[in-house]
Amino acid sequence: MNKSRLPAIQxxxxxxxxxxxxxxxxxxxxxxMSYYNYDAxxxxxxxxxxxxxxxxxxxxxxxxxxxxxxxFNQTFTGKIQSFNLGIDGMNLSYYRLLLPYLPLATVQPGIxxxxxxxxxxxxxxxxxxxxxxGIDCDTEAGSLQKGxxxxxxxxxxxxxxxxxxxxxxxxxxxxxxxxxxxxxxHKKTLRSFILHPWHKKLTREQLNQTNLGFHVRPPAESQAxxxxxxxxxxxxxxxxSTSLDSNLxxxxxxxxxxxxxxxxxxxxxxxxxxxxxxxxxxxxxxxLERTNIYQERSAQLKKWAxxxxxxxxxxxxxTDYDPVKDFADRRxxxxxxxxxxxxxxALFLKEDLK
Amino acid sequence: xLFNSFEYFILLILTVVLYWVTPLQSIRKVILFISSAxxxxxxxxxxxxxxxxxxxxxxxxxxxxxxxxxxxxSYFAVFTTLGLLAYFKYSQFILYNIEHMAQALNLTYNAxxxxxxxxxxxxxxxxxxxxxxxxAKEEKFKFDKNPLDVILxxxxxxxxxxxxxxxxxxxxxxxxxxxxxxxxxxxxxxTLVTIGLFLKVTFADGIAPFVDKIxxxxxxxxxxxxxxGVLGYTIQILGDFWGYSTMAxxxxxxxxxxxxxxxxxxxxxxxxxxxxxxxxxxxxxxLRDYLYIPLGGSRFTTWLTYRNLLITMxxxxxxxxxxxxxxxxxxxxxxxxxxxxxxxxxLTFIPFAKTPKLKAFLQWSYTMAIVVVAWVFFRARNLSxxxxxxxTLASDTRHLLxxxxxxxxxxxxxxxxxxxxxxxxxxxxxLSFTRxxxxxxxxxxxxxxxxxxxxxxxxxxxxxxEF
Numbered sequence: 001m002n003k004s005r006l007p008a009i010q011x012x013x014x015x016x017x018x019x020x021x022x023x024x025x026x027x028x029x030x031x032x033m034s035y036y037n038y039d040a041x042x043x044x045x046x047x048x049x050x051x052x053x054x055x056x057x058x059x060x061x062x063x064x065x066x067x068x069x070x071x072f073n074q075t076f077t078g079k080i081q082s083f084n085l086g087i088d089g090m091n092l093s094y095y096r097l098l099l100p101y102l103p104l105a106t107v108q109p110g111i112x113x114x115x116x117x118x119x120x121x122x123x124x125x126x127x128x129x130x131x132x133x134g135i136d137c138d139t140e141a142g143s144l145q146k147g148x149x150x151x152x153x154x155x156x157x158x159x160x161x162x163x164x165x166x167x168x169x170x171x172x173x174x175x176x177x178x179x180x181x182x183x184x185x186h187k188k189t190l191r192s193f194i195l196h197p198w199h200k201k202l203t204r205e206q207l208n209q210t211n212l213g214f215h216v217r218p219p220a221e222s223q224a225x226x227x228x229x230x231x232x233x234x235x236x237x238x239x240x241s242t243s244l245d246s247n248l249x250x251x252x253x254x255x256x257x258x259x260x261x262x263x264x265x266x267x268x269x270x271x272x273x274x275x276x277x278x279x280x281x282x283x284x285x286x287x288l289e290r291t292n293i294y295q296e297r298s299a300q301l302k303k304w305a306x307x308x309x310x311x312x313x314x315x316x317x318x319t320d321y322d323p324v325k326d327f328a329d330r331r332x333x334x335x336x337x338x339x340x341x342x343x344x345x346a347l348f349l350k351e352d353l354k
Numbered sequence: 355x356l357f358n359s360f361e362y363f364i365l366l367i368l369t370v371v372l373y374w375v376t377p378l379q380s381i382r383k384v385i386l387f388i389s390s391a392x393x394x395x396x397x398x399x400x401x402x403x404x405x406x407x408x409x410x411x412x413x414x415x416x417x418x419x420x421x422x423x424x425x426x427x428s429y430f431a432v433f434t435t436l437g438l439l440a441y442f443k444y445s446q447f448i449l450y451n452i453e454h455m456a457q458a459l460n461l462t463y464n465a466x467x468x469x470x471x472x473x474x475x476x477x478x479x480x481x482x483x484x485x486x487x488x489x490a491k492e493e494k495f496k497f498d499k500n501p502l503d504v505i506l507x508x509x510x511x512x513x514x515x516x517x518x519x520x521x522x523x524x525x526x527x528x529x530x531x532x533x534x535x536x537x538x539x540x541x542x543x544x545t546l547v548t549i550g551l552f553l554k555v556t557f558a559d560g561i562a563p564f565v566d567k568i569x570x571x572x573x574x575x576x577x578x579x580x581x582x583g584v585l586g587y588t589i590q591i592l593g594d595f596w597g598y599s600t601m602a603x604x605x606x607x608x609x610x611x612x613x614x615x616x617x618x619x620x621x622x623x624x625x626x627x628x629x630x631x632x633x634x635x636x637x638x639x640x641l642r643d644y645l646y647i648p649l650g651g652s653r654f655t656t657w658l659t660y661r662n663l664l665i666t667m668x669x670x671x672x673x674x675x676x677x678x679x680x681x682x683x684x685x686x687x688x689x690x691x692x693x694x695x696x697x698x699x700x701l702t703f704i705p706f707a708k709t710p711k712l713k714a715f716l717q718w719s720y721t722m723a724i725v726v727v728a729w730v731f732f733r734a735r736n737l738s739x740x741x742x743x744x745x746t747l748a749s750d751t752r753h754l755l756x757x758x759x760x761x762x763x764x765x766x767x768x769x770x771x772x773x774x775x776x777x778x779x780x781x782x783x784x785l786s787f788t789r790x791x792x793x794x795x796x797x798x799x800x801x802x803x804x805x806x807x808x809x810x811x812x813x814x815x816x817x818x819x820e821f
Contacts, residue, residue, distance in 0.1 A: 007792035014796040018803055174360045178806070187807040194807070195560060195762035 018183075025183040025190055030152065032201070033189045037151030038144075039202040040064075041087055044213040047204075048083055053108045055082035058099070059117030060091045061215075062278050066117065066333040068342040069212035075346035082115075083108075084213035089144030092118065093127050096261055097135070098148070101157040105269050114266050115274045115345075119331075120297045120316060121290050126251070126258055130161045137163040152186050219325045219334035226323060229330055230283065249297055253304045263310055274349065275305065277316035279341055281327050291317075313348050315341065355396040357601045358554050358809065365389060365511075366547075370540070370608045379532040383506060386529070386609070393511040394474065401473040406505055408435055412483045413504040416490035420497050428491040432484050439480045442472050447676035475515040477673055479508050481640055486522045488644060495523055503529065512605035516598055518616045518636040525613065533610035538787060541794040545784050546604025548801035549777055554597030555809040557770050561586040561593070564763035569733055572742040578756030580746045586763045587733045588726050589770045592621065595634070600781060615785070619778050624717035626690050626724060641670050656699070660692035667691065674732070679740060683731040690724050 034042050057067040064086030072082050090098060104111060127135045137146045141163055148154065149163030167175075178184045192199060208216045220226040230238075252258040259275070266273040277298065284290075298314045305312035321327065326337030333341060355362050369389040376382050394402050415431035418424075449465035456463035486504065489495060498504055507526050508514070568575055568583025575583070599616035606613045616635050623629035630638045642651075646666040652659040664685070671684015706713035727744070734740035747754070757764055780797065783789050 007790040007796070010796040011792050011799075014800045017800065021803075021807075170361055170364065184803075184806050187809075190807050195765060196760070197765070198760050 021190070022181060022183045025186055029186065029189060029193060033152075033193050033199070034201060035151065036153045037147045038088070040207050040209060040215070041148065042201065043204045043207065043209055044085060044087075047211045047213060048085065049107050050211075051081065052110055053081050053083045054110050055080050055113040055115060056104065056108075056111055057082065057084045057086055057115045057117060057213075058095060059086050059278075060095070060119075061086060061088040062119060062332055063117035064088060064213070064215045065217045065328065066278050066338050066341060067115070067345075068214050068335070068338040070210065070214070071339045071342040072346045075343050076350065080113075080346075082113075082212070084215075086117065086213070086215075087148070089142060089148070091122065092116065092258060092262070093125050094141075094145050096258060096265075097127060097129060097162045098159070099265065101154075101159050105271075111269075111271055113274055114262075114271050115276055116262055117276055117278050119280065120277050120301065121280055121284065121294050125248070130158075134162040134164050136166065138165050152189050155185055214338070216335045217328035217332060217338075219336055220323070220327055220329060223324050226327075226330070233330055246293075246296075249300070253300060259301075259304070260308070263308060272311070274311040274313070274352075275301070276312075276345060277301075277314045279318040279321050279326075279333060279337065280316050281323060281330055282317070282319065282321075283323060284330055311349075311352055313345065313352070315344060315348075355393050357598060357605075358551055358559075361396070362393075365393060366605055366608065373609055374535050379530070382532070383503070383529060386510060387502065387506050390506065390509040390511040390514060394509065394514060397474045398471065401471075404438070404473055404476075405479060405509065408438065408480070408483055409505045409508050410501055411435070412487045413498065413501045416487055417497060419487075419491055420493075425491055428487050431487045435480050435484055435487075439476055442470055442476055444672075444676045446470060478517050478519060479514065481637075481644075481673075482517075482519050483508055485519070485640060485644060489522050495526070498522075498526065510606070510611075512602045512609075512611075513613055516595070516602075517634075518599060518602060518614050519640050520613055520636070525611070528611045535610070538791065539610045540608055541791050541798075542784050542787060542789070543604045543607030543609075545789070545794045545798045545801075546607060546781065547601050548604075548798040548805065549781060549784075550597040550600030550602075550604060551805045552597070552801045552808070553593045553600065553774075553777065555805050557593035557766055558590045558597060560766045560808065561590045561763045564758075564761050565590055565733070569735070569739060569743065572739060572746050575746065576753055576756065577747055577750040578753050579758050580743055581754050582757045582761075582763060582767070584726060584730055584743065584747070585767055588621075588729050589767050591729065591732070592617070592774070593770065603785075615781070619775070621722065621725070621774075622718070623721050623725075624714060625721055626687060626694055629721055629725060630687075630691070637670070637673075641666050645669060656696075659695065663692045663695070664688040677735075678737055679731045679734050682737070682740070683728050686724065686728040686731065 036042050036045065055072075057063050057069070064084060067082075067084050067086065069082040069084050073080055085102070085104075087095070087098070127140065135141065137149055141149060146163065149159055150165075154160050154163070178187070183190055204211065210216065220229075254260070262275075263273050280294070294316060298316065301312050302314070304310070321337055321340070326334055326340060328334040328337075355365065369385060372385050373382050376385060391402060394405065411434060412431045415427045419427040446465075446468045449468070453463050453465040483504075486507070490497070503526065506529055507520075507522060510525065510529065513520060513525075565583050565586045568580055569587070572580055572583075596617045603613055603615055614636055616637075618632040618635065620629055620633035623632050646662055649662040649665060650658055651662060665688075667684040667688025668681055669684070671680045671682070671687070674680045674683070706716065730743050731737075731740045734743060784794065
């Protein structure tokens with residue numbers, strides 16, 4: 001080889017390596033690594049693209065573990081093809097920030113119904129959207145939310161504007177420079193791919209997740225284990241949890257509030273929103289002394305639904321659910337509970353949708 | 355401001371551009387002065403006054419010493435500088451030790467908590483300014499009339515925080531004269547910066563989490579994992595400090611200024627004496643010139659030589675930090691250096707003379723064993739942790755090689771071995787200015803790209819910034 005040509009060949013080789021890394025990052029990286037920084041969502045989104053779906057369940061882990069689309073579909077005898085898009089940690093406030101970036105309508109243009117799972121007993125906090133400046137992920141979000149909101153999917157969707165970390169001018173400049181290359185923009189994942197060659201994504205089976213996005217959870221082991229869980233939770237968290245702010249709840253029902261946002265969002269996409277209160281572990285309500293508050297809110301919601309021509313189904317206060325068999329823990333349904341609840345909901349809706 | 359931060363690269367690039375577009379050397383010095391001040395003040399602005407005060411004191415004493423021909427003036431400056439270093443770095447350590455001694459004697463003494471902030475780089479700039487004062491006493495250079503030149507000599511940002519510890523005659527003449535611009539120096543310098551950056555962010559930062567995990571709770575891990583942690587630290591500290599030093603050399607070279615290298619394949623040493631000729635070279639030379647030789651060096655009896663070696667290494671160890679772990683580390687090195695000398699002087703034949711490769715391998719193995727064990731003390735936050743690490747290693751020798759291959763550190767430790775030889779070769783080729791410009795561009799482009807990818811985790815501090 002001519003020695004004088006060697007430096008030029010070296011430069012071409014380096015450029016080819018960089019282009020190769022760039023191309024692999026764009027087209028191959030996320031076959032091996034998690035795009036949503038969460039295997040469960042990766043599987044959900046992958047499965048969501050398959051088949052023809054006309055109904056989606058939306059909400060947090062309570063939805064993900066609580067709605068069984070297969071039972072739901074069977075009760076409807078083929079008219080409904082539903083899919084569970086419940087995401088851990090994404091209560092309706094967080095889901096509102098995420099929802100505009102999920103490719104629902106583009107992937108499944110036939111969606112007609114969005115069933116929104118609610119927990120009326122929980123505190124309501126309204127987070128600002130990207131247009132309103134977003135939220136500071138360093139202080140506001142928990143690890144589950146921050147993980148998803150700073151994932152590669154979030155980078156590509158510019159979701160990091162919604163859930164941002166503290167930024168300076170230099171940091172903005174750095175981000176702008178990095179955005180010139182897809183590989184550099186997704187360097188965290190690329191680094192994990194290179195340094196953890198033994199990394200394996202969790203399979204759908206390992207996650208106990210069906211191909212309709214439903215997470216199958218076994219019932220609580222025993223009354224004693226449930227008692228222990230409650231005792232631990234009460235000691236670490238429950239006893240210090242503050243009472244609910246009734247003003248915030250009223251605000252969320254107002255025109256610019258959280259629930260009206262969902263109504264507007266889905267109506268704009270020609271999707272009918274259906275709000276559903278999930279069965280709440282009665283012991284939680286008793287322990288927190290929130291039964292009265294729950295009933296008060298349920299009545300408010302019903303009034304609101306009537307006024308705005310929205311379907312609202314309250315299945316929150318169920319006495320026929322076995323706390324050990326139908327619940328997996330203090331707040332999530334087991335697969336027995338999910339089956340029962342999905343059937344009941346389908347029957348209710350069958351009537352309503354007539 | 356860390357060398358591996360985006361802010362540093364902005365400062366470096368801006369300063370390089372301003373420096374070379376300025377025709378006057380006096381203005382160039384002002385640019386370097388301001389950038390160095392920004393660099394230091396980004397950590398803690400008021401402490402720059404201490405740095406300036408130490409520089410001015412030493413410069414003034416050098417001036418008086420020249421005028422009055424009195425060594426006492428120089429020693430006054432040296433001991434005041436050491437006193438300040440001792441105050442900031444060792445006063446809390448001394449008080450805690452008094453408290454422990456009092457407890458041992460059944461006396462009551464509660465050491466007050468001083469909450470002193472250690473001025474960044476004080477160990478390094480103190481040694482550098484001391485060498486200035488002592489060299490001035492020896493009349494190794496003409497007196498510097500402008501005190502700002504002395505401050506710049508100490509404060510020159512590529513070497514301010516963690517060396518290389520430069521002598522006045524190595525650096526000052528380069529800061530005084532106008533250096534002609536060549537693209538080659540920029541390319542060479544930037545290539546070294548990227549090599550150093552790659553060593554730091556890929557190897558040192560990549561291995562650090564595993565090492566931290568092991569040294570935080572050594573008893574919770576198997577002997578194989580602990581050995582992986584110890585070997586990991588052996589690589590981490592080299593990658594970290596060698597990376598930093600290479601970035602320092604490269605950054606200085608971008609201004610056309612050469613500063614001495616600090617590393618020369620230390621883990622290929624075949625004796626501990628050889629190791630210290632290759633590891634932190636500028637500190638070794640400083641300790642030799644300003645401590646070991648003034649103590650008597652090897653000029654007197656054999657036992658005095660051993661004593662001098664031990665004192666030098668014990669103080670060298672203590673220089674790294676106010677902790678008994680550093681003293682033990684220095685003690686191991688000093689003790690083994692003395693034993694090496696003794697054994698070498700007693701040998702009447704050359705062992706393994708007929709099998710030089712086996713001899714070299716045995717020498718290397720022995721040296722690395724000492725170095726690696728000594729690093730355990732250097733890394734451990736206290737003697738109890740160091741003991742736990744060594745006990746864990748010794749307790750289950752059958753599973754010593756059962757490493758955790760799922761952790762990133764495993765891959766990094768084993769790829770470092772061949773790659774560091776390659777990087778050493780590249781550094782020397784770059785410093786000898788024999789590389790084609792396009793080759794340098796290729797290398798730095800690739801390393802910069804990979805460094806950005808590997809720097810995905812939060813920016814880690816350089817280990818030697820702590821000292």
